[in-house]
Structures are given as structure tokens and as C-alpha cells.
């Protein structure tokens with residue numbers, strides 16, 4: 024991880040701290056911290072609170088949108104994923120802390136508009152992951168990844184600022200819009216989870232220093248793709264389903280189809296999530312920069328692992344913004360076992 028992290032782990036008595044207080048405590052105890060990362064994380068937090076409130080009203084807004092194309096406040100009704108993307112871009116590009124943004128919804132880097140200040144960070148994000156689940160009220164999420172700019176200059180950044188290996192991330196996190204809304208993030212000093220209290224409108228520290236179990240009992244993969252997997256993947260999944268004398272197997276299957284939801288469960292309960300390469304998707308389906316890399320930083324910070332099957336996710340040097348990778352992520356021993364099967 025980047026050595027210049029500005030965050031320190033909280034004391035146990037920080038449980039119940041607001042996320043703002045938690046971030047500020049981290050800054051307070053970090054030598055040389057300028058407060059810029061703190062401010063950027065606060066901007067991201069605000070965006071996700073806005074998105075959470077819209078996600079909660081999605082059914083109602085869709086209903087109103089069908090009749091008059093405006094909601095009760097007279098606002099134009101947008102699809103949620105467009106709204107999430109626009110919320111992040113509008114707030115972060117004008118917030119003075121970034122020189123460039125990368126969004127899963129945008130083909131090119133987004134730079135701060137003319138006349139707005141730039142900062143020393145870049146943020147990459149998947150504004151609304153699992154969006155095919157919106158209509159059926161299943162958990163969805165926002166994923167973000169923060170790097171320091173590498174190009175010189177004080178104006179807008181370049182694509183090279185965005186194309187950095189995951190190991191150089193300064194911070195990463197996600198928000199899950201589920202039965203409750205939770206924000207989970209790391210700045211390279213452990214993983215911490217906050218739950219949104221909708222009556223107060225703030226995130227409170229609820230999960231201190233999350234550690235992923237070394238081995239779990241759950242596997243998570245779209246088994247509808249079984250016929251188009253490589254033989255090693257097929258054998259691995261068959262192995263997980265085969266009863267063992269020590270009762271460790273068979274594993275239970277869980278697959279939401281929202282990466283954030285499947286990852287969040289894996290982080291808390293252990294086990295493994297995989298989206299392997301298959302005949303349709305030679306490099307898998309998931310995006311390196313917006314999905315695999317930030318979640319890999321979180322998994323490793325929590326004691327887990329993340330790999331393509333051949334390479335540690337965080338070591339991959341990206342060569343394009345929307346690059347895809349196969350992903351095996353979760354409990355260390357489960358991920359290592361998957362790799363042994365893939366290697367044959």
C-alpha cells in the first residue's frame with residue numbers, strides 16, 4: 024500500500040463516532056497530514072448519503088416519473104445510475120481535491136471544469152454497482168478508489184494519473200445500499216465500517232477493524248456460466264460442493280449478483296467470491312479499476328486475498344481505463360485453494 028497514508032486505526036472507544044470524527048481523528052494522529060484526503064473522503068461520504076436517499080425512494084420516484092417525468096419537488100426524474108454518476112462528478116470535480124476522475128459510466132477521464140481548483144488526488148468509482156438489481160429492490164452499492172496524481176502540474180490530470188496499479192491506492196471503499204446503508208473504507212490501516220442512521224443523516228462507526236475469517240464456508244459465483252468455464256474452475260466449484268469427512272464441505276452457495284453485496288457478505292462471514300473468465304468474457308466481466316482493485320485493497324487490509332487466478336489484483340498495471348479481469352476474492356485460504364485448482 025502507499026506509504027504516505029494519513030490514517031491511523033481508531034481506539035475501540037471510537038465505536039459510535041461519526042464518520043467525519045473518525046476521519047478527522049485519523050488525520051490528527053498522522054504526521055504531515057494536510058487535511059486534503061480528509062476533505063476528499065468527506066466529499067465522497069456526502070455524495071453517498073445523497074445517493075442513499077435517492078435509492079431509498081427509487082420505487083416512488085419511478086412511479087412518479089412514469090406519469091409526469093418530474094418528482095414531487097419538481098426535479099427531473101433520472102435513472103438511478105445516471106443520478107449517482109452525476110452526483111459524484113458534480114461534487115468531486117468542483118471540490119478542489121482532485122485533478123481527474125474516472126467513472127465506470129464515462130468513457131474518458133473527467134477533469135475539473137475550467138475555473139475550478141485542482142487537487143493532488145484522483146478518484147475512480149463505480150457509481151451504482153449491481154444496477155440490474157435496482158428494479159427488484161436488491162442491495163446495490165457505490166465503490167471508490169483513490170490515488171495520488173503522478174503527472175506534474177497544477178491543472179487537470181491525465182489518463183496516466185488514473186492508470187495506476189492498485190498497490191498504489193491511498194484509500195478505497197464502498198457503500199452498500201441494503202437493509203441498512205453501510206460505508207466500509209480503508210486508508211491502508213485496517214478496514215472500518217459505518218452504518219447510516221437515516222433519522223440523523225450520518226454514518227456512525229459500527230464495525231471496528233474488520234477482519235475476514237481465514238477460511239469460510241460460502242462460495243459465491245454465477246453458476247449459470249458453468250458450461251463456459253475452464254476445466255480448472257469447474258473442478259474447483261465441484262470440490263466446494265463435495266462433502267468432506269471433516270465437515271468443512273460442502274460449502275453453501277450465495278449469489279446476489281451485486282458485487283458489493285456479495286463482497287460485503289464475504290468480508291464479514293468469510294468464504295470466496297469469484298467471477299472467472301469464461302467463453303463469453305475472456306477476461307472476466309468485472310472492471311479492474313472500479314471494482315476489483317478497490318475491493319482487493321479492502322480484502323487484503325482485512326487479512327484476505329484477491330487474485331485473477333494468476334496474479335495478485337493489486338499488482339496489475341492497468342493499460343486501459345475500462346480493463347476487465349477475472350476475480351477470486353475473499354478468505355485467504357479459500358482464495359489460495361481456488362488458485363491451486365486453476366493451476367491444475
Ligand code: FDP
Nearest residue numbers: 152153154155156245280281282309
Ligand atoms: P450489474 O451487471 O448488475 O451491474 O459488474 C457489474 C455486476 O452487476 C456486478 O455487480 C455483479 O457481481 C455482476 O455484474 C453480475 O454479473 P452476472 O449477472 O453475469 O452474474
